Structures are given as C-alpha cells and as structure tokens.
Amino acid sequence: SKAQITITPPPTKNVGEAQSQQLTQPELLEMKQELVTGIQELKEMFQLVNGGYQKSLRELDEQHLQQIEESNEQLQKQLEESNEQHQQQLQEQLKESNEEHQQQIQELHMLIEGVRQDNQ
Secondary structure, three states, X not given: OOOOOOOOOOOOOOHHHHHHOOOOHHHHHHHHXXXXXXXXXXXXXXXXXXXXXXXXXXXXXXXXXHHHHHHHHHHHHHHHHHHHHHHHHHHHHHHXXXXXXXXXXXXXXXXXXXXXXXXX
C-alpha cells in the first residue's frame, strides 16, 4: 500500500494577490486537516519503512548467528579430529618407546647375567 499525499493550496494568480488574499475559516480548517492527514500518512510510511528496516536487521542477525554456529560446529569437528590423530600418534610413540625400553632392559639383564657368570 503506497500512501499518496496531495496537498492543494488555494489557487493564486500572483504574489500580490496571494498576500492580500484573506482565507476563510472553513478554508483554513480544510488546509489544516490536509496537513494533519499528510503528517499522519508520513508517519505511517515511516513506520512501514522502519518496520522493514527492523525486519531486515533481525534477518541479518539471524543469518549471522547461524553462520557463527556453523563455523563453531566445523571448528569443533576439526578439533576433535585433530585430537584423535594426536592421541593416536602419542599412543604409537608411547608403544614404540615402551618396546625400546623393554629391549634395553632385556639387554641390561643379559649384561648383568654375563658379568655374574664371569665373576663366578
């Protein structure tokens, strides 16, 4: 709905006549009413525009929030994957390190045994 504002001043032929013209009470009332109506229509138009603006802002906010949530989910997923990989790597390193230690301990035992036998 487009508001149309038409305010028609009383017809004047020239400036001199306009200045000397005396408006009657009913004419003044009619002009005042037209102004009041025009202002009311302007207010309604402003409310429409403002309402649209507010709605646009809300929609933008919602889109933005949604983007942030999606981004957060992706980051969370990446973090979990990265953590799993890291966990696996650590476990493998630990296993290798344990195996090496076992081997070293066995070698030490054999050395100690060898020393004992030499001493006997």
